[in-house]
Amino acid sequence: MEKYPSFLLENAINEFAKLPGIGRKTALRLVFHSLKRTTKxxxxxxxxxxxxxxxxxxxxxxxxxCDNEICDICSNTSRDISLICVVENIKEVMAIENTKQFHGLYHVLGGVISPMEGIGPGDLQIKSLIERVKNGKVREIILALSTTMEGDTTNFYIYRKISNINSVKISTLARGVSIGDEIEYTDEITLGKSILNRIDFSKTIVLQH
Amino acid sequence: MEKYPSFLLENAINEFAKLPGIGRKTALRLVFHSLKRTTKxxxxxxxxxxxxxxxxxxxxxxxxxCDNEICDICSNTSRDISLICVVENIKEVMAIENTKQFHGLYHVLGGVISPMEGIGPGDLQIKSLIERVKNGKVREIILALSTTMEGDTTNFYIYRKISNINSVKISTLARGVSIGDEIEYTDEITLGKSILNRIDFSKTIVLQH
Incomplete structure (x- = not known):
């Protein structure tokens, strides 16, 4: 451990070094950068x-x-309130919004069920999702969680809790070969699913327009 | 430019992204990490x-x-006040202190003369160095700046200002082949200087003890 001539300096380096992906050398560089910036x-x-x-x-x-009580997406009256896309975090909301293909609302769980990390259904916004389905005019729920063990578990948990309410339709993202991917290098499970869930070619022509 | 759902979020991402070596993706990751930490x-x-x-x-x-008026090194009475090592920044002070081979004092210039970046002698602690040499009991100044064009210019500027005061001795760091380096891969200038400034072998034996 290096000896620093100032407590303030050492403290600032320690704080920067607590951030993920930032070691002590980088922290030192960031601290010197901060000293060169203006106080303001x-x-x-x-x-x-x-x-x-x-x-x-x-x-x-x-x-x-969001900055207010209700976010811009939920308060946008032109969006389809009968369609809810369930995601893990705000990062997925931003990714889906960037596609400009989805015009429904979201429900951000705040994570997925992960017994290894001690995250149970009670730590996520699942109860509030059930309330939304019960009280609202929801027609369809799109489950858009990661295709990991934890994501699949959470999908199944939500499916069991919601499937018997108000005959709501529960769908999930299409899985298949990514645009630009070569068939040769696509993993077996994805390729297998893309064959099982094959789609009418005439439909893809319409989608491209 | 991505659209963020919150001004606070966007502002925090922008601020992280202003740091050197941190792009918008890393800034987003640091912001989400910050949201998971406690308020404290x-x-x-x-x-x-x-x-x-x-x-x-x-x-x-x-x-x-330092944290006080006078730093720990300058206020340490066991150090040799007749010997001053001139360095660019605190990073060099820390590097030299780690060698445990230097027991004099330092003088931190705060940079080197660089007309390209608009840094002149007046922006550095050169005047205060001259005052120290004039007023103090300084016997020797060791110039320990980088071997760049800017470092050499600064060395020469200081040499001209100080060499005629109180018959003070002005030395600089030895340049030569680094310990562990292979002769074959040492650059020509370094190798040339290490031959010109060759030292008595018996002295190296004494130094290693």
Missing amino acids: EVENFGRAIIALRNEINYCKVCYNI | EVENFGRAIIALRNEINYCKVCYNI
Whole structure:
């Protein structure tokens, strides 16, 4: 462990080094960079991170991150409120929004069921999803979780809790060969599913327009 | 540019992305990490960086970073006050301190003369170095700047300003083949200098003890 000539310096290096992917060498570089910036710039930086943690809101409907009580997506009256896409985190919301192909609402679980990490159904926004399905005019739920063991477990848990409510339709993302992928290098499970769930070619022509 | 659902989120991502070596993807990851930490942890982080910038002191004698008026090295009475090692930054102070071979004091310039970056002698702690040489009991100055064009320029500038004061001796770091380096792969200039400045072999035996 190196000896630093100042407690403030050492403390700042330690704090930077706590961030994921940042070692002590990088932390030292970031600290020297901070010393070269103006007081105002460094205060803006520090306060932005503190404000993020202290003042961030979660939408009361879909639990997405937002600045108000209800997020922009849920309060957008032109969106289809009968369609809910269930995702793990805000990152997936942003990814799906970027496709511009989805015009329903979201429900952000805040993770997936993972006994290894001690995350049970009670730690996720599953109860609130069930309430939305019970109270709302929901016609279809799209499960858009990762295709991992944890994602599959969470999918199945939600399916069991929701399938008997109000005859709601439960769907999931299509799995198949990615656009641009070579068939030769596609993994067996994906390729197998893409054959089982093959689609009418005339439909793909329509989709491309 | 991606659209974020929250101003606080976007602001925090922008602030992280201003740091050197951190792009928007990494900034997003750091922001999500911050959201998972406790309020206390994030406040400690933000405040440590702000405090570093606002409260950091520079030693009134050598201009090294420190918490008090005078740094631990300058206030250590067992060190040789007649020997001053001139360095660019605190990083070099730490590197030289780690060798445990130097027992004099330092003088931290805060950079090197670089007309390209608009850094002149007036932006560095050169005047204060001249004052130290004039007023103090300095016997020798060791110039330990980088062997770059800017470092050489700064060395020469300091040499011209100091060489006629109080018959002070001005030395510089030995240049030569690094320990563990193969002669075959050593660059020509270094190898040439190591031949010109060759040393008595019997002296190296004494040094190793």
